[in-house]
Amino acid sequence: MRNRLRLPRQPAPAAIVLAAGVAIELAGVTKSFGGPRAVDELSLQVAEGELLVLLGPSGCGKTTSMRSIAGLETPDAGSIAVGGRMVFDAYRRIDVPANRRNVGLVFQSYAIWPHLTVFDNVAFPLRVRHLPRAEMKRRVHEILALFDLDGLADRGASRLSGGQMQRVALARSVVMEPRALLLDEPLSNLDAKLRDRLRIELRLIQQQLGITSIYVTHDQTEALALADRVAVMRGGKIVQLDTPVAVYSRPRTRFVADFVGDSNLLAATVVGAERDRVRVRLNGTQIELDAAGKAPPQESTWVCIRPEHLEAGEGANVLRTTVKVALFMGDHVAYELAAEGGPTLRMVVGQTYAPLAPGSPLTVHVAPERVLLVVDE
Amino acid sequence: MSTSSVALRPFWLTGPRVQRYLFSGAILAALGYLIVYPIGMLVYASVVDVPPRPGEPIGHLTGHNFAPLFAGGNLQAIGNSVVIGVAGTALALAIGCALAWLTARTDMPARWLGQVSAIVPLFLSPFVGALAWSFLAGPRVGYLNVFLQGMGAPFGLNVFSLGGLVFVLGLYHAPYAYLFVSSALTLINPELEEAGKAHGATGWQVARRITFPLVRPALLGAATLTLVLIIENFPIPEVLGTTGGVLTVPVQIFRLMEMYPSNPNEASAFGVVLLLFLSLLLFAQARLLRGRDFATVTGKGFRPRQLKLGKWRWVAFAFVLLYLVGAVLLPLWALAMRALSKFGYFLNSRSFVDFGNMTFKNFSDTLSYSTFTDALRNTVFVAVATAVFGGALHYLIAHVVHRTRLPGRRVMEYVTMAPIAIPGVVIGLGYLWAWIRLPWPPLFGSLWIFVLAYSARLAPFGFRTMSATIGQLHHELEESARVCGAGRVRTVRSITLPLLRPGVVSMLLLLFIMSFHELSVSIFLYTPNTQVVTVVLYQAWSDGNTARVAVISLVTSGLLLLVALVGRRWLKFREA
Numbered sequence: 001m002r003n004r005l006r007l008p009r010q011p012a013p014a015a016i017v018l019a020a021g022v023a024i025e026l027a028g029v030t031k032s033f034g035g036p037r038a039v040d041e042l043s044l045q046v047a048e049g050e051l052l053v054l055l056g057p058s059g060c061g062k063t064t065s066m067r068s069i070a071g072l073e074t075p076d077a078g079s080i081a082v083g084g085r086m087v088f089d090a091y092r093r094i095d096v097p098a099n100r101r102n103v104g105l106v107f108q109s110y111a112i113w114p115h116l117t118v119f120d121n122v123a124f125p126l127r128v129r130h131l132p133r134a135e136m137k138r139r140v141h142e143i144l145a146l147f148d149l150d151g152l153a154d155r156g157a158s159r160l161s162g163g164q165m166q167r168v169a170l171a172r173s174v175v176m177e178p179r180a181l182l183l184d185e186p187l188s189n190l191d192a193k194l195r196d197r198l199r200i201e202l203r204l205i206q207q208q209l210g211i212t213s214i215y216v217t218h219d220q221t222e223a224l225a226l227a228d229r230v231a232v233m234r235g236g237k238i239v240q241l242d243t244p245v246a247v248y249s250r251p252r253t254r255f256v257a258d259f260v261g262d263s264n265l266l267a268a269t270v271v272g273a274e275r276d277r278v279r280v281r282l283n284g285t286q287i288e289l290d291a292a293g294k295a296p297p298q299e300s301t302w303v304c305i306r307p308e309h310l311e312a313g314e315g316a317n318v319l320r321t322t323v324k325v326a327l328f329m330g331d332h333v334a335y336e337l338a339a340e341g342g343p344t345l346r347m348v349v350g351q352t353y354a355p356l357a358p359g360s361p362l363t364v365h366v367a368p369e370r371v372l373l374v375v376d377e
Numbered sequence: 378m379s380t381s382s383v384a385l386r387p388f389w390l391t392g393p394r395v396q397r398y399l400f401s402g403a404i405l406a407a408l409g410y411l412i413v414y415p416i417g418m419l420v421y422a423s424v425v426d427v428p429p430r431p432g433e434p435i436g437h438l439t440g441h442n443f444a445p446l447f448a449g450g451n452l453q454a455i456g457n458s459v460v461i462g463v464a465g466t467a468l469a470l471a472i473g474c475a476l477a478w479l480t481a482r483t484d485m486p487a488r489w490l491g492q493v494s495a496i497v498p499l500f501l502s503p504f505v506g507a508l509a510w511s512f513l514a515g516p517r518v519g520y521l522n523v524f525l526q527g528m529g530a531p532f533g534l535n536v537f538s539l540g541g542l543v544f545v546l547g548l549y550h551a552p553y554a555y556l557f558v559s560s561a562l563t564l565i566n567p568e569l570e571e572a573g574k575a576h577g578a579t580g581w582q583v584a585r586r587i588t589f590p591l592v593r594p595a596l597l598g599a600a601t602l603t604l605v606l607i608i609e610n611f612p613i614p615e616v617l618g619t620t621g622g623v624l625t626v627p628v629q630i631f632r633l634m635e636m637y638p639s640n641p642n643e644a645s646a647f648g649v650v651l652l653l654f655l656s657l658l659l660f661a662q663a664r665l666l667r668g669r670d671f672a673t674v675t676g677k678g679f680r681p682r683q684l685k686l687g688k689w690r691w692v693a694f695a696f697v698l699l700y701l702v703g704a705v706l707l708p709l710w711a712l713a714m715r716a717l718s719k720f721g722y723f724l725n726s727r728s729f730v731d732f733g734n735m736t737f738k739n740f741s742d743t744l745s746y747s748t749f750t751d752a753l754r755n756t757v758f759v760a761v762a763t764a765v766f767g768g769a770l771h772y773l774i775a776h777v778v779h780r781t782r783l784p785g786r787r788v789m790e791y792v793t794m795a796p797i798a799i800p801g802v803v804i805g806l807g808y809l810w811a812w813i814r815l816p817w818p819p820l821f822g823s824l825w826i827f828v829l830a831y832s833a834r835l836a837p838f839g840f841r842t843m844s845a846t847i848g849q850l851h852h853e854l855e856e857s858a859r860v861c862g863a864g865r866v867r868t869v870r871s872i873t874l875p876l877l878r879p880g881v882v883s884m885l886l887l888l889f890i891m892s893f894h895e896l897s898v899s900i901f902l903y904t905p906n907t908q909v910v911t912v913v914l915y916q917a918w919s920d921g922n923t924a925r926v927a928v929i930s931l932v933t934s935g936l937l938l939l940v941a942l943v944g945r946r947w948l949k950f951r952e953a
Contacts, residue, residue, distance in 0.1 A: 054818065070856075070860050071860070072856050072859065072860070097864075098577050098856070098859040098860050099859050099860070099862045099863055100862070101859070101866075102859070103860060104860065105856075105857065105860040107853040107856070108853070109851050109853045109854075111853035111854045111856070111857035112873055113854060113857075113858075113876070114876070115875045115876055124858070124861050124863070125862050127865075128861065128862045128863045128867055129862055150576075169857075172857075172861065173860075173861075176861065176862060195894040211686075280917070317880075365592070371488055
């Protein structure tokens with residue numbers, strides 16, 4: 001089962017543990033295409049049945065990581081285990097080819113074979129595994145029914161809508177009962193409405209089948225909505241790996257705060273600290289804010305305030321502002337505010353009363369525990 | 378699953394280091410055998426003082442072979458080649474661009490006829506075209522001249538002249554310019570032109586400031602390729618120029634081999650010079666065009682804007698018709714006339730419809746002429762073998778270059794594309810020197826030497842066509858078969874090839890047809906027992922047996938048109 005790899009022996013990096021309950025494990029995976037490292041000593045564990053989202057801007061290495069797990073890229077170093085089986089290890093020169101890893105992959109383009117029918121597309125993984133005919137038919141029909149595709153079995157794959165193609169791709173990936181399912185921006189080619197519906201469907205089916213999944217996307221809304229855990233990637237490394245709630249409410253770095261969700265990011269300097277309170281001054285202004293938590297190691301830091309955490313009225317951390325622009329968005333109003341002697345801030349107000357006119361003065365405040373201090377990495 | 382999949386274990390391509398290198402090495406060895414070794418032998422023959430024939434000594438290094446190239450008849454041949462190349466290219470471009478623009482961008486009537494007219498001359502080989510035009514416009518007795526005299530015209534046509542050569546070369550190379558330019562024209566996003574209109578430009582300003590600059594890279598590409606093809610063309614100058622005393626470089630190379638005493642080393646040196654010149658030309662073009670291929674940036678097909686021609690529609694239509702008549706219909710008519718004629722000449726215009734003057738005897742004579750029927754059988758064999766084996770190699774190389782990361786794939790690409798700069802006569806000469814001396818494998822004197830030489834000569838065409846086809850296939854279609862559990866071979870068999878079938882079939886057909894036309898390589902490689910149709914046709918022409926020339930031309934052209942007709946739904950042309 002193992003092919004020898006064309007790599008020189010090298011010192012063993014972070015080792016794979018093959019722990020119980022871990023379905024996918026990466027240790028020290030590194031890959032470059034002749035330039036800087038696309039994936040840089042990536043280590044990661046995905047639990048059995050978990051849906052992990054790799055989130056990041058294009059070129060952050062998320063797709064390369066995923067393709068390495070599928071066996072479509074050969075990493076330069078590191079090791080990968082799927083379902084308790086070592087599928088890649090640069091040190092021990094193991095490289096199980098893609099077709100024998102039994103990992104499902106839904107491509108961004110769906111890669112539905114246009115010369116085959118829906119049935120034949122879905123049956124392909126079973127055919128190449130030489131399943132008995134009757135059994136193959138039974139399983140394909142089962143899966144087609146699960147994905148609401150039974151009516152389309154004999155339709156040529158070139159005559160499908162985007163949503164149908166997406167489902168065929170998914171059905172084809174799970175029919176072989178893969179040890180893991182990888183999804184490469186599977187919703188990015190669909191229009192917004194369809195995307196919302198399929199997102200829910202996808203999550204339902206994933207939970208129903210209990211299939212360990214890695215989902216790659218650059219869309220933070222999708223990541224937060226679908227994930228059990230989110231791994232935010234940048235420059236081939238994972239910057240933060242946490243639950244969606246934690247990533248959103250406690251971003252570790254300025255990059256994460258900026259990439260996940262909307263935020264006011266302001267450079268600041270620590271001017272004082274008590275036990276669980278830090279006082280910072282926004283750079284270039286006289287504005288001082290209290291933040292909950294421990295003092296960061298450096299004096300200069302970044303402050304992240306989510307637009308929905310600014311509230312009108314007096315309170316702790318008061319800011320005097322003037323309305324620059326107000327946009328009525330239906331379920332909320334988005335403001336752009338000019339703080340006195342300071343920066344421009346964005347604020348979102350949930351109620352749908354009429355927006356304030358430009359030029360109106362507005363006093364806002366933000367609770368100290370909502371003032372997030374993030375490092376600039 | 379793991380037990381059943383062991384049987385599918387791919388041992389190649391993904392395999393360990395040794396297998397990867399072995400596989401690459403095998404392809405590179407094949408290319409070395411097909412292309413590098415013969416050209417190497419040619420270069421060797423150009424710098425020694427004895428021909429590399431069996432029984433000759435190894436010889437001494439010398440530069441003397443290059444000295445006579447720039448004097449006397451050789452120098453004149455160089456001059457002729459330059460003049461004919463430039464003028465012929467200009468004519469071919471003018472015709473090709475006009476056809477491309479009319480069919481792609483105007484409301485000319487019967488645009489399909491324009492497309493057909495631009496393609497069909499490719500099936501009538503330039504060789505046959507030249508022979509037919511020698512019947513049509515030979516001085517005094519040419520059929521057109523008979524008509525002109527009948528009408529009392531004070532002048533006559535003479536195709537055996539510099540002008541005649543340029544005319545026929547331009548006529549039969551216009552399709553290449555057409556293919557280049559028309560694909561560029563249909564790839565331009567019409568919104569780019571509409572934006573010009575919206576910003577206040579007139580139709581003419583849009584054409585001059587937007588459309589033309591966008592197709593300029595394609596135009597330059599077409600010009601270079603046409604120039605290369607015209608300069609390396611052997612059959613047309615051989616047929617028309619020899620009679621008229623207008624020799625070109627490829628003809629001169631052939632003469633140096635044919636005359637008594639022959640001068641193989643000088644011929645080889647001339648071949649090397651021609652090869653270097655064409656390489657330089659293509660290199661300059663590649664440098665000029667680097668990163669400027671904007672016409673194909675989008676790669677999508679668009680429904681292009683159409684210019685309303687108004688009353689000029691019929692002028693445009695007449696132009697298309699004129700081209701079809703000049704390149705296809707008149708030549709076929711001339712060949713038919715000569716093939717049916719008892720005596721082979723026509724006194725006046727009435728004698729063309731004098732049925733008493735006609736006979737089928739020429740057909741029955743030639744069709745029972747065993748040299749021809751043997752050659753036809755040989756040609757079919759060679760053309761099929763070239764399409765199958767050559768095509769398989771071209772496909773394999775395109776696949777390795779575009780779909781794998783095997784070592785040496787850049788070198789493969791360069792070597793495969795090299796023959797675009799190698800004139801047919803140079804390949805022929807190289808193959809002659811490469812295999813005439815070796816007792817084993819006994820290629821010389823077998824039909825397989827043609828298969829190898831044609832596969833080498835057509836490699837750039839096959840490789841480019843296959844690359845374009847493979848490029849249209851999203852790599853994820855193949856990768857998804859891999860993650861679904863299919864091995865490399867299974868993936869190619871059940872996904873890649875079925876999806877590429879139209880492209881592959883089209884390429885096989887074109888390889889078959891081009892092999893059928895091949896003369897400039899074959900003329901060096903045939904033996905009395907291994908003749909191909911073009912060689913028999915050539916001999917009939919040099920023997921002055923015009924009836925046989927006409928019949929062979931008609932029969933082979935008819936055969937190929939039939940093949941094209943049957944395979945037309947697969948035939949896809951692109952600039953190659």
